[in-house]
Amino acid sequence: MEGEPISALCTPALVLDVDKVKINAQKMIDRYQKLGVQLRPHMKTHKTLECADIMTGGSRRCIVVSTLAEACFYADHGFDDILYAYSLPFDKVERCAALSERLDLFQVLLDHPDALELLRKRPLRDGRQWHVWMKLDCGNGRAGVLHSEPGALRLAQDIAKTEGVELTGVYAHCGNTYGCRGVEQIHAVAQETTDLTLQFMEKLKAVGISCKSSIGSTPSCSHPVKDMAQLSEVHPGNYVFYDVQQSTIGSCSLEDVAVRVLTRVIGHCPHRNQLLIDCGWTGISLDGAGKLPTGYAVIEGHPNLKLVSVTQEHGRVEPMSGQLDYSRYPLGSLLTLIPYHSCAAAAMHPVYHVHSGGRLVGKWTPTRGW
Amino acid sequence: MEGEPISALCTPALVLDVDKVKINAQKMIDRYQKLGVQLRPHMKTHKTLECADIMTGGSRRCIVVSTLAEACFYADHGFDDILYAYSLPFDKVERCAALSERLDLFQVLLDHPDALELLRKRPLRDGRQWHVWMKLDCGNGRAGVLHSEPGALRLAQDIAKTEGVELTGVYAHCGNTYGCRGVEQIHAVAQETTDLTLQFMEKLKAVGISCKSSIGSTPSCSHPVKDMAQLSEVHPGNYVFYDVQQSTIGSCSLEDVAVRVLTRVIGHCPHRNQLLIDCGWTGISLDGAGKLPTGYAVIEGHPNLKLVSVTQEHGRVEPMSGQLDYSRYPLGSLLTLIPYHSCAAAAMHPVYHVHSGGRLVGKWTPTRGW
Secondary structure (H helix, E strand, C coil), X not given: CCCCEHHHCCCCEEEEEHHHHHHHHHHHHHHHHHHCCEECCECCCCCCXXXXXXXXXXXXXXXXXXXXXXXXXXXXXXXXXXXXXXECCHHHHHHHHHHHHHCCCEEEXXXXXXXXXXXXXXXXXXXXXXXXXXXXXXXXXXXXXXXXXXXXXXXXXXXXXXCCEEEEEEEEECHHHHHCCCHHHHHHHHHHHHXXXXXXXXXXXXXXXXXXXXXXXXXXXXXXXXHHHHCCEECCCHHHCCCHHHHHHCCCCHHHCCEEEEEEEEEXXXXXXXXXECCCHHHHCCCCCCCCCCECEEECCCCCEEEEEECCCCEEEEECXXXXXXXXXXXXXXXXXXXXXXXXXXXXXXXXXXXXXXXXEEEECCCCCC | CCCCEHHHCCCCEEEEEHHXXXXXXXXXXXXXXXXXXXXXXXXXXXXXHHHHHHHCCCCCEEEEECCHHHHHHHHHCCCEEEEEEEECCHHHHHHHHHHHHHCCCEEEEECCHHHHHHHHHCCCCCCCCEEEEEEEEXXXXXXXXXXXXXXXXXXXXXXXXXXXXXXXXXXXXXXXXXXXXXXXXXXXXXXXXXXXXXXXXXXXXXXXCCCEXXXXXXHHHHCCCHHHHHCCEECCCHHHCCCHHHHHHCCCCHHHCCEEEEEEEEEEEHHHCEEEECCXXXXXXXXXXXXXXXXXXXXXXXXXXXXXXEXXXXXXXXECCCCCXXXXXXXXXXXXXXXXXXXXXXXXXXXXXXXXXXXXXXXXXXXXXX
């Protein structure tokens, strides 16, 4: 279907504006080149080779992944310097060892002494070292050793002195930027995460340990504070697509969002003042529920429409106010959804349709599973 | 990995108890054989060949699907008598025509005169007829012509008299049973849907039209009312797995649920009184949010645990009351989630791991997309 307009696609369909993808990727590359910080883009939003190529500027080096399936997928396709930034899962140590022994540089992450113990018990072949990032929780409240705990420094020291293991870096995810509204609040969280990370690096230095540092999240990396220049790396991911959530946070404008879900009107329900569309939660995901005045997505060009509910293959659309003018929405007509959360919407699609200026230029196939 | 215990799986993993699947399927087959009504099982929950085999008692005939991708997948693998029970999508008419011309019996569904007009404009080759079900909305409030509208009878008559088109049946989905609690309420909705459908069949008879009738939903078909014996077909789907939602509605007991998501503890967070598990919304889906006291799922064997939040690859678990005893949940230990909505959880998995009595017996691969 290359060369055809995106309107020729059967729906629902996830479409990517490749020009916006490239612009979003290049802006991030330029921003961190200027700041003198290594950009290690996260693959979790798209999980495709093509987009990884764009995000790494073609180098196929220096990426971060959220699943071991992604790590293997990229390793199998010539990528290297891969950081599997997920608290070392005890069931996957052997697979991690295999990647460590096969790639130039495969890096794992941990936040508990028991995980370190597992690595110690599985020395790598050929005198190779486990490359380990320690995850620090700087206020995000998910994974990581809490920055304020004495155990954090102790664990870092233990990693550094364990035979066969190298403390590669300290990694903090500032997902707490997702609660921000506007650049000022983003800056505040970015500053706090940076400060706490750099303070921890100082503590390490005081005990004779030096290693890399990395923080990340799309909001903070889209609006870095000056002190982030003192970090070794940053690791944002969602920015390559962006989404409505990111525009609400203040990471981007709605015009920067590279992803859409195309859908068609399949029903008129005048007795309920509703339209039915052929996109349910298998097409747009359940993310966004209750978070937007326009429901599960923004319906592009129709600010008065709301996607009020989704079931497996159906969406119900109604006007924010007034009566629907059905003549504007004949059966079969296209509507364009801007996803609330592009990671969640993309995860529902076995293939992404890529266009430039509305003309199809190809298909990208993500990897799935773990 | 056949023969190994399910605990050997890397997590998260969706596991199916094949014995429960078979029992659930057989009970439904027996129930409708006894009632003298044709069971046309719905494939939307699992989308696999193996489960379709079990649900059709090995006949590979008489199924219903929610997407054209499912229709093609089953057609490509020797299934026939397929009903694509989705308001005829205007962008897929040609693909529907191809299936109609290729299979012994491919059936479509519509609820609008414009859709009928599309079929009229695309006569099938070799003197074949379009087999058309008309969707009737008997109170579910999603797709279908409203039963009380005069246009419903008119559309049925128009289908019946259109050249090249046959009115195969009248189809009602009683998804409004999902609001029920207990068998009495399920019976009330089943009775109402049956009554309205049969009344419509009488109206058709009065104008000289006879065709099939079908209603469906897992709650109503798990607890049929006597009058359902007067229907031609029923079309439930979820029952083959069931889930926590169905047990809450009263369709089944929690013991009947055939599906689980296995997950492992990957973090201890005593400062938050929480555990982290390796199952986020990519493993369990976002369905269930706010609907269960135990959060996004039921954690089997741990009634005091709640899955309070999920992000892409992480779940946060905390006790309903009291302090977590971390010694009960060492890093790497397995937890078993019973999904709130099995259709939604299954949709997140590229493969299902099938076991009998806890020993792996195979893998089933679903189809995806549209």
